[in-house]
Amino acid sequence: MTDPILSVRNLNVTYLSSRATLNAVRNVSFDIGREKVAIVGESGSGKSTVGRAVVRLLTPSAKITADRMDFEGKNLLSLSERKMQDVRGRRISMILQDPKYSLNPVVTVGEQVTEAYRVHNKVPHKEAKERALAQLASVQIRDPAHVYDLYPHEVSGGMGQRIMIAMMLIPEPSLIIADEPTSALDVTVKLQVLAILDDLVRDRGIGLMFISHDLNLVQSFCDRVLIMYAGQVVEELRGDELGDAKHDYTKGLLASLPRIGDRRGRLSVLDRKDSWSMPVEKRP
Amino acid sequence: MSMIDVRKLSLDLGEGVRRRQILNDISLSVEAGDSFGLVGESGSGKSTVLRCIAGLYRHWTGEISIDGQTFASADRMGWCRKVQMVFQDPYGSLHPKHKIDTILSEPLRIHGFKDIDRRVSQILTQVGLGPRFRYRFPHQLSGGQRQRVAIARALILEPKILLLDEPTSALDVSIQAEILNLFSDLREQLDLTYLLVSHDLAVIDHMCSNLAVMRSGSVVESLSREQMVHGGATERYTNTLLRASEKYDRELVDELAAAS
Ligand SMILES: Nc1ncnc2c1ncn2[C@@H]1O[C@H](COP(=O)(O)OP(=O)(O)OP(=O)(O)O)[C@@H](O)[C@H]1O
Ligand SMILES: Nc1ncnc2c1ncn2[C@@H]1O[C@H](COP(=O)(O)OP(=O)(O)OP(=O)(O)O)[C@@H](O)[C@H]1O
Numbered sequence: 001m002t003d004p005i006l007s008v009r010n011l012n013v014t015y016l017s018s019r020a021t022l023n024a025v026r027n028v029s030f031d032i033g034r035e036k037v038a039i040v041g042e043s044g045s046g047k048s049t050v051g052r053a054v055v056r057l058l059t060p061s062a063k064i065t066a067d068r069m070d071f072e073g074k075n076l077l078s079l080s081e082r083k084m085q086d087v088r089g090r091r092i093s094m095i096l097q098d099p100k101y102s103l104n105p106v107v108t109v110g111e112q113v114t115e116a117y118r119v120h121n122k123v124p125h126k127e128a129k130e131r132a133l134a135q136l137a138s139v140q141i142r143d144p145a146h147v148y149d150l151y152p153h154e155v156s157g158g159m160g161q162r163i164m165i166a167m168m169l170i171p172e173p174s175l176i177i178a179d180e181p182t183s184a185l186d187v188t189v190k191l192q193v194l195a196i197l198d199d200l201v202r203d204r205g206i207g208l209m210f211i212s213h214d215l216n217l218v219q220s221f222c223d224r225v226l227i228m229y230a231g232q233v234v235e236e237l238r239g240d241e242l243g244d245a246k247h248d249y250t251k252g253l254l255a256s257l258p259r260i261g262d263r264r265g266r267l268s269v270l271d272r273k274d275s276w277s278m279p280v281e282k283r284p
Numbered sequence: 285m286s287m288i289d290v291r292k293l294s295l296d297l298g299e300g301v302r303r304r305q306i307l308n309d310i311s312l313s314v315e316a317g318d319s320f321g322l323v324g325e326s327g328s329g330k331s332t333v334l335r336c337i338a339g340l341y342r343h344w345t346g347e348i349s350i351d352g353q354t355f356a357s358a359d360r361m362g363w364c365r366k367v368q369m370v371f372q373d374p375y376g377s378l379h380p381k382h383k384i385d386t387i388l389s390e391p392l393r394i395h396g397f398k399d400i401d402r403r404v405s406q407i408l409t410q411v412g413l414g415p416r417f418r419y420r421f422p423h424q425l426s427g428g429q430r431q432r433v434a435i436a437r438a439l440i441l442e443p444k445i446l447l448l449d450e451p452t453s454a455l456d457v458s459i460q461a462e463i464l465n466l467f468s469d470l471r472e473q474l475d476l477t478y479l480l481v482s483h484d485l486a487v488i489d490h491m492c493s494n495l496a497v498m499r500s501g502s503v504v505e506s507l508s509r510e511q512m513v514h515g516g517a518t519e520r521y522t523n524t525l526l527r528a529s530e531k532y533d534r535e536l537v538d539e540l541a542a543a544s
């Protein structure tokens with residue numbers, strides 16, 4: 001791995017409520033260099049919470065602690081909210097799991113991309129609009145001029161996701177956190193969007209945190225894979241070594257995948273072990 | 285007899301100059317107790333087909349019938365109980381200010397069921413959530429947990445047909461396996477018929493015996509599961525989808541870019 005862009009040690013996130021505390025993330029440690037790092041794991045294992053904790057976009061009821069959370073030499077946990085906003089706006093982009101939720105419902109999607117462009121580039125509206133249209137085309141939207149004028153509820157799931165990606169590419173960040181960026185896309189568009197991210201890593205040297213549950217994809221797309229269970233990283237592997245996983249949980253996930261041409265009466269499901277939730281060792 | 289029969293379905297959406305044809309002469313038919321897959325390009329109109337069948341759009345042309353009854357002749361409450369939909373996006377479909385309990389009991393109340401309490405707790409167990417989720421709000425659940433609530437809500441009225449729009453795309457693979465197994469069990473126990481939209485051809489292969497491939501509002505190819513798996517797809521687009529399903533394939537991306 002190259003010099004890390006992001007270095008996290010023993011990240012803990014606790015959701016506090018009047019009735020319960022939930023340790024959603026426990027002692028998670030990882031580095032991301034100029035590479036594609038996947039976080040996989042079952043629903044509720046804490047993947048999105050890790051991604052959001054890095055940019056400090058968690059609900060107020062969440063408490064974040066870490067021995068270290070360094071990004072480009074800055075400790076993210078000690079930055080003021082203002083400085084953090086700057087990091088979020090310019091250095092770290094986040095593609096959220098639920099695209100439509102993060103678009104403004106009463107503004108056309110095209111105007112939102114144009115506005116995002118103008119936040120980062122002081123140019124007249126007309127020029128920004130042209131750039132926005134080009135940006136929409138670059139994420140494989142076939143008829144950008146038509147899509148530009150649609151409202152969020154009028155675009156299909158896959159289009160909404162690509163619009164979010166188009167917006168996120170505008171500030172030229174050095175780290176992209178992509179939370180299930182392709183689960184709403186058809187397989188050919190998915191590969192095309194991944195190729196855009198792939199190029200950013202290769203040509204611009206950005207780091208990519210790729211949160212996904214598509215094990216098949218992660219295996220062929222990512223350099224490294226972190227496997228999360230119950231808030232902890234239980235195994236870390238090279239992408240192309242995922243098939244040789246040692247942990248029973250990782251093996252169980254792989255076994256539960258349906259595969260084309262290999263029809264079984266029932267898919268195998270996880271037989272969860274208490275030992276999988278035992279505290280892992282902290283990293284120095 | 286087919287449970288779902290769609291003939292020459294066409295639909296325009298949008299106002300004025302933005303109006304355009306979204307569906308173009310779609311035909312498909314699904315036997316009772318079967319699962320039929322709908323795959324294809326993002327934005328090709330798959331969800332729109334489901335919305336037409338669910339009765340959410342009404343200005344289409346062509347014919348839709350379920351269980352031998354045409355849409356025009358059916359009563360709305362009855363149609364609605366027979367056909368339930370699970371949406372792609374669990375945020376949009378779950379009322380953010382309602383507890384799970386309310387979300388699940390409301391349809392039962394509207395349709396005059398008596399043993400609401402028992403049905404709600406049973407369905408929560410059936411979708412693998414359990415009773416402790418009953419009094420939570422949607423925002424207190426993870427994406428996957430939320431989608432299970434949506435599935436529970438679709439099942440709660442014991443429909444004959446489930447229209448499944450990417451029902452497992454927000455779920456991790458182990459929960460997906462549980463939910464797909466659950467769908468298989470329920471189909472047998474309750475004689476359900478499924479129309480399943482998915483981008484994951486492996487899921488379609490696992491669940492369905494026939495499928496249609498859509499692009500730009502049209503069906504480009506209809507084929508059986510055997511044909512899909514054993515090289516029987518004739519359309520180039522279908523074969524591209526199959527190849528793209530295998531892995532991240534940079535060569536294929538470059539080919540696609542060169543072709544467009
Ligand atoms: N705002 C919140 N308040 C309380 N608990 C929360 C909140 N957000 C998430 N959680 C809980 O924290 C845990 C981790 O959630 P998270 O969203 O990080 O999971 P995930 O791995 O991203 O799951 P998915 O694959 O379903 O998106 C879950 O048990 C979830 O219910
Ligand atoms: N109200 C509307 N006005 C104009 N166009 C619309 C409207 N609603 C949907 N569309 C368009 O209809 C087309 C079909 O959308 P649909 O949601 O059915 O696609 P889909 O095949 O389900 O795609 P995905 O796989 O991305 O979910 C899209 O191009 C969308 O932009």
Ligand SMILES: [Mg+2]
Nearest residue numbers: 047048097427
């Ligand atoms: Mg998540």
Ligand SMILES: [Mg+2]
Nearest residue numbers: 156157331372
């Ligand atoms: Mg759709």
